[in-house]
Amino acid sequence: MRQLIENKILPKVEKPLRYLGDEWNVEKKDWDSVRLKTVFAFPDIYEIGMSHLGLRIIYHLVNDRKDFLMERTFAPWTDMEEELKKNNLPLFSIESYKPLNEFDVVAFTLQYEMSFSNILNMLDLGRVPVWSSERGNSDPLVIAGGPCAYNPEPLADFIDAFVIGEGEEVTLEVLDIIARHKEARNGQLERDQLLEELIGVPGVYVPKFYQADYLPDGKVKEIQTLHKNAPKTIAKRYMKNLDTAFFPTKPIVPYLEVVHDRAMLEVLRGCTRGCRFCQAGMLYRPVRERHPEVLKEQAEKLIRNTGYNEISLTSLSSSDYTCIEPVIKELLDKYNEEGIGISLPSLRVDSFSMGLANQMQRVRKSSLTFAPEAGTQRLRDVINKGVTEENLMQVSEAAFREGWHKIKLYFMLGLPTETNEDLDGIADLAYKVLVLGDKVRREQGVKGLQPQVTISVAGFVPKAHTPFQWVPQTRLAELQEKQQYLRSKIRNKRVTFNYHDAQLSFIEAIFAKGDRKLGKALFTAWQKGCKFDGWSQHFKYETWLEAIKEVGLDPEWYAYRELDYNDILPWEHINIGVKKQYLIQEHQKAMETAVTGDCRFKDCTVCGICQDFDVALDLKGGKLGELKS
Amino acid sequence: MNLRVKYGKTDQGKFISHLDLIRAWERAFRRAKTPISYSQGFNPHPKVSFGSALAVGLTSTGEYMDIVLKSNFPIQEIKGELAKYLPAGLIVYDIKEIDPKATPLMAVINRAKYLVRINLMQEVNQQELDNILLDLLKQEKIVVLRNTKKGLRERDIRSGIFELEAKVKDRNKVELEMVVETGSGGNVRPEEVVAALQEKGLSIESETINIHREGLYISSDAGLNTPLSVTA
Numbered sequence: 001m002r003q004l005i006e007n008k009i010l011p012k013v014e015k016p017l018r019y020l021g022d023e024w025n026v027e028k029k030d031w032d033s034v035r036l037k038t039v040f041a042f043p044d045i046y047e048i049g050m051s052h053l054g055l056r057i058i059y060h061l062v063n064d065r066k067d068f069l070m071e072r073t074f075a076p077w078t079d080m081e082e083e084l085k086k087n088n089l090p091l092f093s094i095e096s097y098k099p100l101n102e103f104d105v106v107a108f109t110l111q112y113e114m115s116f117s118n119i120l121n122m123l124d125l126g127r128v129p130v131w132s133s134e135r136g137n138s139d140p141l142v143i144a145g146g147p148c149a150y151n152p153e154p155l156a157d158f159i160d161a162f163v164i165g166e167g168e169e170v171t172l173e174v175l176d177i178i179a180r181h182k183e184a185r186n187g188q189l190e191r192d193q194l195l196e197e198l199i200g201v202p203g204v205y206v207p208k209f210y211q212a213d214y215l216p217d218g219k220v221k222e223i224q225t226l227h228k229n230a231p232k233t234i235a236k237r238y239m240k241n242l243d244t245a246f247f248p249t250k251p252i253v254p255y256l257e258v259v260h261d262r263a264m265l266e267v268l269r270g271c272t273r274g275c276r277f278c279q280a281g282m283l284y285r286p287v288r289e290r291h292p293e294v295l296k297e298q299a300e301k302l303i304r305n306t307g308y309n310e311i312s313l314t315s316l317s318s319s320d321y322t323c324i325e326p327v328i329k330e331l332l333d334k335y336n337e338e339g340i341g342i343s344l345p346s347l348r349v350d351s352f353s354m355g356l357a358n359q360m361q362r363v364r365k366s367s368l369t370f371a372p373e374a375g376t377q378r379l380r381d382v383i384n385k386g387v388t389e390e391n392l393m394q395v396s397e398a399a400f401r402e403g404w405h406k407i408k409l410y411f412m413l414g415l416p417t418e419t420n421e422d423l424d425g426i427a428d429l430a431y432k433v434l435v436l437g438d439k440v441r442r443e444q445g446v447k448g449l450q451p452q453v454t455i456s457v458a459g460f461v462p463k464a465h466t467p468f469q470w471v472p473q474t475r476l477a478e479l480q481e482k483q484q485y486l487r488s489k490i491r492n493k494r495v496t497f498n499y500h501d502a503q504l505s506f507i508e509a510i511f512a513k514g515d516r517k518l519g520k521a522l523f524t525a526w527q528k529g530c531k532f533d534g535w536s537q538h539f540k541y542e543t544w545l546e547a548i549k550e551v552g553l554d555p556e557w558y559a560y561r562e563l564d565y566n567d568i569l570p571w572e573h574i575n576i577g578v579k580k581q582y583l584i585q586e587h588q589k590a591m592e593t594a595v596t597g598d599c600r601f602k603d604c605t606v607c608g609i610c611q612d613f614d615v616a617l618d619l620k621g622g623k624l625g626e627l628k629s
Numbered sequence: 630m631n632l633r634v635k636y637g638k639t640d641q642g643k644f645i646s647h648l649d650l651i652r653a654w655e656r657a658f659r660r661a662k663t664p665i666s667y668s669q670g671f672n673p674h675p676k677v678s679f680g681s682a683l684a685v686g687l688t689s690t691g692e693y694m695d696i697v698l699k700s701n702f703p704i705q706e707i708k709g710e711l712a713k714y715l716p717a718g719l720i721v722y723d724i725k726e727i728d729p730k731a732t733p734l735m736a737v738i739n740r741a742k743y744l745v746r747i748n749l750m751q752e753v754n755q756q757e758l759d760n761i762l763l764d765l766l767k768q769e770k771i772v773v774l775r776n777t778k779k780g781l782r783e784r785d786i787r788s789g790i791f792e793l794e795a796k797v798k799d800r801n802k803v804e805l806e807m808v809v810e811t812g813s814g815g816n817v818r819p820e821e822v823v824a825a826l827q828e829k830g831l832s833i834e835s836e837t838i839n840i841h842r843e844g845l846y847i848s849s850d851a852g853l854n855t856p857l858s859v860t861a
């Protein structure tokens with residue numbers, strides 16, 4: 001098969017390297033001698049999948065086990081899909097060119113709701129029955145993890161088992177059970193029995209053993225377990241200690257330029273700033289940092305094993321790392337000679353020293369990104385985004401002085417309690433930054449490029465497990481009006497206005513807070529040709545609406561339904577550690593425009609995770625408050 | 630110390646574009662701890678310069694690049710280490726020291742030799758094949774259409790074809806060998822020669838053409854020299 005694809009198909013498709021797993025540090029194992037064959041399926045193209053740290057962690061974690069094999073497959077781009085179909089070929093793994101249905105396990109990562117249609121498409125192209133209920137003993141087990149697994153219901157009909165939480169331990173536990181199961185049955189998989197065995201693994205959710213019943217208005221009446229061993233709630237898995245957690249120091253180095261084409265060093269996990277719209281901030285609590293010594297050791301191995309010329313210090317918010325300055329300084333001192341740079345994926349307005357940024361971002365001195373998220377202090381307090389105008393002005397001024405000339409500001413539109421005043425605030429902020437830039441430029445003698453500001457605006461999508469999970473999304477027409485309004489406020493050639501497709505945010509909102517009934521809608525949409533929905537050229541809004549209505553559901557109800565604190569949520573049985581009561585309290589505080597502090601700087605706000613789970617805040621530099629006093 | 634490296638791209642490497650290739654080498658040098666020199670400035674680049682870029686989809690056994698080292702270093706050691714750290718698809722054949730003042734590869738390379746394997750829709754005998762070739766080469770001009778920045782342009786490639794031979798390998802399988810112009814003076818693409826033969830009546834299966842670059846050369850009165858034969 002490889003010969004055929006290489007000679008006849010690859011020359012015809014865009015970027016053939018997407019489908020050739022011959023990169024440096026790739027793992028190739030003897031197909032017949034391993035105990036278990038698994039494939040990591042990323043429901044988007046290679047360049048995006050290979051930029052994803054989670055893929056790298058799980059891929060190398062599994063392959064470090066000599067008896068297990070994990071290969072990779074990505075969503076084939078449309079040209080490749082056409083060629084596969086034309087030649088009657090299945091979707092295959094890029095290491096050994098095996099069709100997906102020859103693996104024991106197909107493991108998807110769920111990064112984004114709008115990649116769900118690709119999952120169905122990949123299963124189908126890989127000749128795996130799309131519906132879980134239609135898979136037999138000779139079909140692979142389809143498992144899934146990642147952030148969207150925390151509201152697994154829209155995919156419950158298609159995924160055999162979800163893994164909730166951080167995958168470093170639980171993945172191997174699950175694979176061990178599957179391997180033993182197979183061995184006890186002469187290499188055969190007894191699907192129903194295997195799923196029963198998997199219920200016993202903490203953090204594993206087998207949707208088949210749960211049933212949601214609904215009230216006449218469509219809300220959940222109750223979630224029942226259908227098996228005596230199925231736990232009532234599934235608690236997420238987490239790593240207690242990041243220093244001893246597995247981390248790949250011999251990652252694959254793609255030939256093809258991928259989105260994040262650099263060595264990735266994960267400095268910490270979690271974020272407790274407590275932005276109320278942010279799902280990741282609630283899911284990955286508490287903050288656990290890696291020790292600087294561990295990081296330095298990992299950096300050295302990464303550089304030697306990959307040859308990359310850049311190390312990115314990644315996490316939800318790396319400039320919050322309590323040891324960020326010494327770590328960056330040491331890495332710069334050590335590797336500068338060799339032409340190796342250090343970078344941060346995103347900058348925070350309020351915790352960043354510009355001098356450091358200047359040393360670090362030597363390559364990309366063109367554009368700097370900040371995310372105030374809302375245009376007025378009032379609204380920023382509602383969403384608990386702890387950024388002030390003063391912070392933004394200080395850091396912008398410093399940036400202009402250091403030679404940056406483009407500043408990009410991210411905002412959300414349609415946030416709870418938002419009014420036109422908040423939108424005016426967005427335009428105001430942009431102008432203030434621009435005026436500041438002009439002032440700095442004059443002071444520096446009118447050299448260099450004129451300052452520019454880009455405003456990038458996305459529609460707010462309420463997400464499960466956040467304080468805003470009860471809130472309806474702002475109606476599509478209203479979102480579009482807000483967008484027009486804001487656009488009309490911006491009349492300067494040096495302020496660019498970008499807007500995220502509001503229709504896409506609408507469909508995203510449906511699935512972000514979706515229930516199991518939506519499975520049929522997803523299936524129908526996929527059958528009607530929906531795929532690569534996150535790519536604007538492929539997103540078919542009308543088709544999605546049609547599909548949802550065709551199965552008797554109301555898209556507006558999903559996106560705009562107001563949920564009550566007493567309602568049973570479709571994801572009620574998934575326990576992320578942060579208590580529902582805490583989310584309620586945060587929602588109430590939002591409505592009172594009251595802010596909540598970060599437990600790293602002030603007191604514990606008792607969100608629940610450190611109380612109920614065996615884990616604690618782990619800051620290597622001590623509490624920031626303590627350090628300073 | 631300046632070195633000239635002869636390397637190749639195997640079947641596994643044939644889809645690596647020139648930009649991807651530059652990155653792949655940079656990373657391989659770093660892994661192999663090749664003591665390469667970097668340019669000064671904000672964004673240091675390793676001092677590496679390539680001969681003529683190889684089109685995507687082609688294999689080659691004769692590509693070249695020049696590299697500058699920070700200091701003198703045993704060549705055999707560099708070669709050995711590089712070989713260990715090269716990803717699948719790339720091979721180092723040979724490394725020689727060159728005069729730091731040697732003319733850059735880009736400026737000296739002016740010939741390329743290709744081996745093209747093609748399948749015909751019908752069988753052909755050597756005589757018929759030779760006649761078609763002769764027929765083509767007799768022409769004063771071979772005009773091809775090329776996509777340029779200014780749109781489609783006509784170009785004559787006849788003067789850029791220096792050698793062209795064809796052998797019937799097996800019934801409908803034919804192997805072409807050609808030496809054509811490459812480099813700053815002009816470029817003749819092997820596909821263009823194949824297309825010209827197609828126009829002369831050779832019924833080529835366009836889906837299965839396999840092109841291999843045998844090498845890059847410097848032509849002189851004495852014939853073709855490889856870029857390594859002019860080293861210090």
Ligand code: SF4
Pocket residue numbers: 272285286287599600604605606607608609610611616617
């Ligand atoms: S329980 Fe307290 S310390 Fe732990 S993450 Fe929640 S707020 Fe922070």
